[in-house]
Amino acid sequence: MSSDNHPAKIRVMLVDDHLIVRMGLSFAINNQPDMQVVAQAEDGHEAIEVYRQHQPDVVILDLRMPKRNGIETIGVLRREFGAVRVLVLSNYGSGDEVSAALQAGASGFIGKDTALAELLDAIRKIRAGDQVVPSEVARRLASRITSHLSTRELEVLALIGRGLSNKEIGAALNVVESTVKVHVTNILSKLGVADRTQAVLAGVKRGIIQLE
Template sequence: MPSSPANDPKIRILLVDDHQVVRIGLRSLIELQPDMTVVAEAAGGQEAVHAFARHHPDLTLMDLRMPGMSGIEATLAIRRAYPAARVLVLTTYDTDEDIYRALEAGAAGYLLKNTDGHTLLETIRAVHAGTYQLPAHISRRLAQRRAAPELSPRELEVLRLIVQGLSNKEIGAVLGLAENTVKNHVKMILDKLEVADRTQAATTAIRRGLVRLT
């Protein structure tokens, strides 16, 4: 039976990561703290949503990229059902798009897995206390991303095909568009990404996380 938050003065934490060795390491670190305890673990996003509903943790430590439901999708689902939920992202990924989407989904903090243990623990305490925690370099990346013009869904489709190396004619054939229409989309993409050519657009798309190589 899940423990009750009212009966436990410690910060009750849900660990979400698809790598068991990471969860073991985090649990070992957290359980050494007199003011923290791990109440549940999950190896994926869907499992995290169910675990949150069962245990109602004070804070969820969330990985981003996992098989099936991602950490961003899980954060969004948890926050929709429980608006007061506190989610702290802990990930190896720091692309502009990952940061932006995680915080838009409702995460209250964002750390990389190379963060030292002391910083992680202090961030857990701060997020639990109700503050938003972002390292300075993450804050700068987020500000740049929020200032950048949004690409439309169609422009993102075209950009993905640019990254794959397709010509305007080939992109038009894939998407059912006239070549001139594709050219117009490409021009808008270059303008919005503030780059000079298709190669720079592809590089920027990958660096920012707009397109992921599989």
Template sequence: MIRIVVADDHPVVRDGVASTLSATEGLEVVGQAESGPEAVALAVRLEPDVVVMDLRMPGGNGVDAVRELRRLGSATRVLVLTTYDTDSDTVAAIEAGATGYLLKDAPTESLVAAVRSTAAGEAVLSPAVASRLASHVRSPQGSASLSAREREVLALVAKGTSNRLIARELFVSEATVKTHLVHIYTKLGVTDRAAAVAAGYQQGILS
């Protein structure tokens, strides 16, 4: 069972997302928050697997909440669900530590799939967001530092592929995939899959 907290300052949206997720087998909404600080407090108290987080909330924004959860060492992963796909919003959320970034106009099945992927630690980026990241200012360094196999692994991560499926695709063990990911994180200066994908687009490794 994937346990979820939904954070959004609009009650109708919050209730709608919570109802949709609660009606899905294997998903359980254990709390709702109307601000970033409230989401952090609930995450610390309830230890959900995923917080579905709006970005812009008057009581405290989502980016600050994501950053605070990472600072606290929380194991809860964050899926940003927002109407905003600007460069500043997208990059700030991913750099803060969000595992996924989805727009509110996404169909229900995409939201459910994104929650499941986020809970599994897999990077989730909607096509519009991936396009934003790809057009973001790119750094000339980074691309040459990844080996050909590491670039293959990063490209599959960007598609939301799990370690198990990456291993199958590349005919290697899951342990080898994890080793490649550690090297990728180190070379890109990141700590998780979503940030690695963001850095890959920013540095021109992914296109």
């Protein structure tokens, strides 16, 4: 029960196979006036059962755990509880793992060496519905995605971001409109989006292009 004077605390669940990590996180989180740890699990299988019982606001989860890894656990939680909000907290920040975690449905990724204030801020942001990806992780993801787009496709995407039509892009790049259409199709496919607007949003979000 909450009121304007006493809003409900953010209910947090910890999933990590290291007890000392859970203890440290519990101490830090429970010392915050606006959040509390309501559940814990030490592996992926247990995490599903515990989530069903407590249905917390935010799950803080490690990627590498016994029985079921973090990415598989996120996938199961997303299938069963579509609105689940998961913050991946891990020492492992390779582009492939971060990308896989986000594609599985994680709301954010943060390293275990992150300052406590940033971690607590990330919990609040994810509870509010935001996505949290540290700038250095975003740059790694962007570089992986950028490497999949050709130089010409990057140019076309930037011009789409400026609001140019295919005909105008063709004139700017001195190519025929049909060639621009091929580039646009390839961009949509590589970025995994359905239309030009989504392509621009994806490009901005991943740091590939900047809107003027």
